[in-house]
Amino acid sequence: MKFISLHSRGGNYLVVAQNVAWLRAAENGQTQVGMVGSSPLLVSGEIDDVAASILAQANAAV
Known part of the structure; x- marks a missing residue:
């Protein structure tokens, strides 16, 4: 299970990448x-930036 970080104006989230x-x-x-x-x-950032961040974190070496 791979967790990724998503940034929000109200706080940050750690979510399971497979659940997006x-x-x-x-x-x-x-x-x-x-x-x-x-x-x-609801997270901070334009859709392209959020998508790139999710992909980069999900594909990062453990």
């Missing part, structure tokens, strides 16, 4: 991250 289901652009330069079995998270 979708991304959707939100207002004010934020992105909604859909989670399997949960409500979406």
Whole structure:
């Protein structure tokens, strides 16, 4: 199980990379991250930046 860090204006999240289901652009330069079995998270950053961060962290060597 690989945890990734997602940054939010209200705090930071550690989520299981495999549980990320979708991304959707939100207002004010934020992105909604859909989670399997949960409500979406609102994180800081444009959708392209968040996607790149998720991929980089998920593929990083342990």
